[in-house]
Amino acid sequence: MSCWQTIQDYGLRSIGIGERLLPKTDFTLCEQFTLIGSGMIWNIYFGVLALITGFFFASALAIGKASSNRLYRKPAEWFIFLFRGSPLFIQFFFAYFLFLNLKGVHPFFDPFTAAWLGALIVLFLNTSAYTAEIFYGALLSIPKGDVEAADAYGMSGWPRFRRIVWPTMLRLAWPAYTNEAIFLFHATTLVYFSGFPAWRQKGDALYYASYFADKTFNPFIPYPILAFYFIIFTLIIVGVFGLINNRLNRHLPGERRSKMRLRPNLIR
Amino acid sequence: MFSYCSDPDTLGTFGWFSCYLSNGVHMSFYLSFVKVLLLLAITAPVALGFGFLGAMASRSRVLPLRWLGKGYIAIVRGVPDIAFFLFFVIALDQMFEWTRHQILCPDWTDPVRQGNDFLVCPQAKLPLGTSPEWMHETYGFFLAVITFALVFGAFAANVLFGAMRAVPRPQLETAEAYGMSHRQTFWRILVPQMWVYALPGLSNLWMVLIKATPLLFLLGVEDIVYWARELGGTKTSRFTSYPHGDWRMWYFLFLLVFYLGFTRISEIVLDRIMKRLTFGQATAGGEAQRKAAA
Numbered sequence: 001m002s003c004w005q006t007i008q009d010y011g012l013r014s015i016g017i018g019e020r021l022l023p024k025t026d027f028t029l030c031e032q033f034t035l036i037g038s039g040m041i042w043n044i045y046f047g048v049l050a051l052i053t054g055f056f057f058a059s060a061l062a063i064g065k066a067s068s069n070r071l072y073r074k075p076a077e078w079f080i081f082l083f084r085g086s087p088l089f090i091q092f093f094f095a096y097f098l099f100l101n102l103k104g105v106h107p108f109f110d111p112f113t114a115a116w117l118g119a120l121i122v123l124f125l126n127t128s129a130y131t132a133e134i135f136y137g138a139l140l141s142i143p144k145g146d147v148e149a150a151d152a153y154g155m156s157g158w159p160r161f162r163r164i165v166w167p168t169m170l171r172l173a174w175p176a177y178t179n180e181a182i183f184l185f186h187a188t189t190l191v192y193f194s195g196f197p198a199w200r201q202k203g204d205a206l207y208y209a210s211y212f213a214d215k216t217f218n219p220f221i222p223y224p225i226l227a228f229y230f231i232i233f234t235l236i237i238v239g240v241f242g243l244i245n246n247r248l249n250r251h252l253p254g255e256r257r258s259k260m261r262l263r264p265n266l267i268r
Numbered sequence: 269m270f271s272y273c274s275d276p277d278t279l280g281t282f283g284w285f286s287c288y289l290s291n292g293v294h295m296s297f298y299l300s301f302v303k304v305l306l307l308l309a310i311t312a313p314v315a316l317g318f319g320f321l322g323a324m325a326s327r328s329r330v331l332p333l334r335w336l337g338k339g340y341i342a343i344v345r346g347v348p349d350i351a352f353f354l355f356f357v358i359a360l361d362q363m364f365e366w367t368r369h370q371i372l373c374p375d376w377t378d379p380v381r382q383g384n385d386f387l388v389c390p391q392a393k394l395p396l397g398t399s400p401e402w403m404h405e406t407y408g409f410f411l412a413v414i415t416f417a418l419v420f421g422a423f424a425a426n427v428l429f430g431a432m433r434a435v436p437r438p439q440l441e442t443a444e445a446y447g448m449s450h451r452q453t454f455w456r457i458l459v460p461q462m463w464v465y466a467l468p469g470l471s472n473l474w475m476v477l478i479k480a481t482p483l484l485f486l487l488g489v490e491d492i493v494y495w496a497r498e499l500g501g502t503k504t505s506r507f508t509s510y511p512h513g514d515w516r517m518w519y520f521l522f523l524l525v526f527y528l529g530f531t532r533i534s535e536i537v538l539d540r541i542m543k544r545l546t547f548g549q550a551t552a553g554g555e556a557q558r559k560a561a562a
Binding site for chain 2: 085086087088093094097098100187189190193206217223230231
């Protein structure tokens, strides 16, 4: 079977298009590349959606945490502590079994036990908490002069927030937020190892990589392939976020533009 | 465990739970918490050691050694850690067995890799096929410790590398002016001073390490996640004298609370250590302490 044929059969296997049965014996390099790459679709799906939705919720949470009103501050603080203080792995497990119980109560919760929705919600809440902490830190370090200048121009309330505070917050938070994005992207690999079932063997990249490693008892091929994909996507994230960073900093004189410094990505 | 537990069906709610939570399998559950703490206690210093070696290598003057150190840090950081966990457990196991195979059975002619199998001679198996059950478990735990230490060593190396560069340059120049050799400067000036700079990063790492411990489950160790899944599942009266429905949610809620408590305590303790370490230091933190006291 030619490699092109394999790509046609398995390229979209992870979303259920193409050959139904996974290869069982005589794995070729092409099959491993194709299937693991096809699994990346799920990693991208989880990563991108959680990042975009989490971004807005995180902004709200950060403002809540910086608020002087206890009614806003306390819930935001507790939410952030809850999701940053416990392992994502345990959060996945807990959420899965919670949804499983809710499913018994009402059929409305049926889709929540599937990874595409249930895991996405957990990732969304988790990344919101981490991002909110980053944004909160940035919010506190907005230069006093910027806000005073806005006051002097007669801005207040929503216009001041939208035109001064929020863009400055984003600009200051951006390098750390880039790390968070990479980090979240890596965390998506946990989904299919934490209770959420891979229905009809539609899994993510790591799911297929470990499938090959189990079948061939040879970890030295599938995992480096997985690493290859992840390094490429990490570089893409760094590139895209770097462009946005340039845009956020475009009003600053050249030498004051903060260079993107990438710090370690750790487990959560 | 208690004398009245012989017939659980007749007990009230409180009595039933006191019996249920102290039966044999729950003792294994509690023991697995000790396992997690043990893993943390062993891994943290070993990872710090690896980190130190990595940081030393990546600022070495020998080019290949520097590449090795930097490569170690870069690769582990660029790839999802869970992939490393899954990879290392098999890879390390095969590496040990292959090495023993080469030493113990030099006459063995068959290839080690046959299709989808990895075959070594029986004497080279780890642990030996004849060894008792606890040997297998200890070996699995040992592999997990090395894996954790390798991954977290890279993170620690990154932190320590940064800390070594944060030590003010004049300090090292002074040491050179006093005629110290490269080695003496490193051990007597650089290493004692770098810890203040490394501590925030290392305490962050400790928190991350705590939150990584549930991944032990993926390494095949019977840890808290394993037991929570086992014990929480639906039990019928045919197999146990304590039948119950699907309680996995509550078990995982308990784990969630355990981790929250654990990170909170660590936060408080690390804060205290940091306060003590910054005392009298010429850093912003130390200066703030001095002003507050005055």
